[in-house]
Amino acid sequence: MLLDFLTTLDTTPIVLSLKLAVITTVLLLIIATPLAWWLTGSSRRTKSIATAVATLPLVLPPSVLGFYLLLLLGTDGPLGQLSQFLGFTSLAFTFQGLVIASIIYSFPFALQPIQNAFESMGRKPIEAAATLGASPWDRFFTVALPIARPGILTAAVLSFAHTIGEFGVILMIGGNIPGETKVLSIAIYDHVESIEYDQAHALSLLMIVFSFVVLFLLYFLNSKSPLATAKTPAHHD
Amino acid sequence: MTEITVHYQVNRPEFHLNVKFTANGTGVTALFGQSGSGKTTLLRCIAGLEQADEGIFIFNGEPWQNTDINLPAHKRPIGYVFQEANLFPHLSVEKNLQYGFKRRKASEKSIGYDDAIHLVGINSLLKRLPSQLSGGQRQRVAIARALLTNPQLLLMDEPLASLDIQSKAEILPYLEQLNQQLDIPVFYVSHSPDEVLRIADDIVLLKDGHVEATGHLNDVLTRTDLPLAKLEEASAAVTGVVSKHNEEFHLTYVKIQGGTVAVSKLNLPIGHKARIRISAKDVSLALTPAQNTSITNAFPVKIASITPTVDPAKVLIKLDMGGDYFLSQITKLSAHQLELTVGKIVYAQIKSVALMR
The missing domain is CATH 2.40.50.100 (RNA polymerase II/Efflux pump adaptor protein, barrel-sandwich hybrid domain)
Structure with a gap:
């Protein structure tokens, strides 16, 4: 009976949410990692300004964010105009619009763990790599990134989770278009509004289980990193 | 022509360094001074890790730094041993050693991989992570790692300062051996007269960012106008x-x-x-x-x-x-x-x- 129920359940919102979260997370890591690296080496003033801007989405109500994003992405907004100029539709009420909104909305969750990882690593491993003949790019990829791996993983998990849980901003700029912008959180909200508690339950439980599995896997894999064992007592002989 | 010309000037609000000396292109030259004398800053300038306001460094006729040239750290043929080993925490001892070894041209390699490992006695540690080593072992790995870059000049920044007495005693013989077996000039930063007495051939005395005296070790040790002779343990x-x-x-x-x-x-x-x-x-x-x-x-x-x-x-x-x-x-x-x-x-x-x- 449960199986019957599950097969009749509309899973499009789940797929859409996952797609959105994966794309957002990947893009966020690609943007936030070099930015964090640059900020680590820059002056205190630059760092303060950039961090303050990047942290804004954390303190603003989603409605404020959603409102400005709507203006930015809409038919008359600069990004919407650009998109139309390039031959697409405006970005509001589209999946692409959701991706842009999610990146901005989850930005602090990606930037801060990576930046913390780089800061706590300090300059020393990089200097060691330089004296061993590694060029700046070489040092970044072979020393900075691997040492910051736990921070990058945390950033990925937080960005992913935060994007999955996004609701207010999406409602403001995406609306409720099935298969395009009707993500999981919106679908659950709809079901609850229509007093379809069975469906709401099913989607919510599936989401809980899935989120747990993803988090567990990430933390489990991370605990196998040599850096995670760095806290075990030193071995003498 | 074995001669190293060193001239650096650093002007910071709290700190001034203005040193100029010529060192032998062979043997161990100790850069000796109290903390704050500028010896570590000087070594970092030589390595290219720190930028001086003015810098000239000519190694046996080859300029690494002057008004036209300023090689970045990774292009200078140096080996650097940091005060606290500074091994890569995410790599095994073996991978740490190979990091620098792989990045030098094969034609330049004069020290064999196995020779370096034997020289500091770390054969049994290769599979370990730095976190599983004692302080003395870490520093030995760091020395081997620096040697494997096939340096023309070895820079050592108080390699024993952060170690306990036992680990110091463990490493000193290796350092002496290294200086006798390898024909690489060494700049050795230290504030310990004991270490300098054992290791150095020449000495550059630094004080408040300038050179107080240079010369052969015993000449400087026995100059009664200099601080070393005035020590209780002179x-x-x-x-x-x-x-x-x-x-x-x-x-x-x-x-x-x-x-x-x-x-x-x-x-x-x-x-x-x-x-x-x-x-x-x-x-x-x-x-x-x-x-x-x-x-x-x-x-x-x-x-x-x-x-x-x-x-x-x-x-x-x-x-x-x-x-x-x-x-x-x-x-x-x-x-x-x-x-x-x-x-x-x-x-x-x-x-x-x-x-x-």
Whole structure:
């Protein structure tokens, strides 16, 4: 009976949410990692300004964010105009619009763990790599990134989770278009509004289980990193 | 032409460095000074890790840095040993060693991978992570890692300072060996007279960001106008050659310029270079050769200078033993009673001599 129920359940919102979260997370890591690296080496003033801007989405109500994003992405907004100029539709009420909104909305969750990882690593491993003949790019990829791996993983998990849980901003700029912008959180909200508690339950439980599995896997894999064992007592002989 | 020209100027609000000296392109040159003297900053400038306002560095005729050229750190043929090993925490000992080794051209490699590992005795540690090593082991790995970059110049920034006494004792023999076996000039930053006495051939004395003196180790150690001679533990480091062993009394004889010194037996072949340490406190003076004394080492020497010390009751006497110099710390009263004057021949009795290598 449960199986019957599950097969009749509309899973499009789940797929859409996952797609959105994966794309957002990947893009966020690609943007936030070099930015964090640059900020680590820059002056205190630059760092303060950039961090303050990047942290804004954390303190603003989603409605404020959603409102400005709507203006930015809409038919008359600069990004919407650009998109139309390039031959697409405006970005509001589209999946692409959701991706842009999610990146901005989850930005602090990606930037801060990576930046913390780089800061706590300090300059020393990089200097060691330089004296061993590694060029700046070489040092970044072979020393900075691997040492910051736990921070990058945390950033990925937080960005992913935060994007999955996004609701207010999406409602403001995406609306409720099935298969395009009707993500999981919106679908659950709809079901609850229509007093379809069975469906709401099913989607919510599936989401809980899935989120747990993803988090567990990430933390489990991370605990196998040599850096995670760095806290075990030193071995003498 | 083995010569290293060093000239750096750094102007920071709280700190000024202005050094200029020429060092030998061979052997170990100690950059010696108290903390704040600028020795680490100087070493970092030489490595290209820090940018000086003005810098000239010419290594055996090859400019690494001048008004036109400024090689970045990764292009300078150096090996750098940091104060706290600074191994990559995410890589095994083996991968740490290979990091620099892989990045040098094969044609440049003169030190074999296995040779470097043997030299510092880390064969059994290769699979470990840095976090699983003791402080001394980590520093040995760091030394091997630096050697494997095939450096033309080895820079060591107080490699023993963060280690306990036991680990220091564990590493010092390796450092000495390294300097004897490899033909790489070394700049060795230190604030410990003990280390410098054991390791250095030449010394650059730094004080408040400028050079106070440079020269051969013993020349600087026995210059009574410089701070090293004024230390409570002031010592001379005299170089000689092992001439004979005495099995019965367990002694080794080391021939220095003005005589032969007996020290506790050490397993060194006859003819091997040896360095002995003579502490100023252990040298007493007499006007006639002493009879019936327990002191083995007594030699006629010429008084080169007499200098007051910080302690008004004592004087520092510089002694010339056929061209080798050492110091004696005696009371002003004794100096007065013996009527010591510069140029006078006296008998130095050396209570204890330590063979350092």
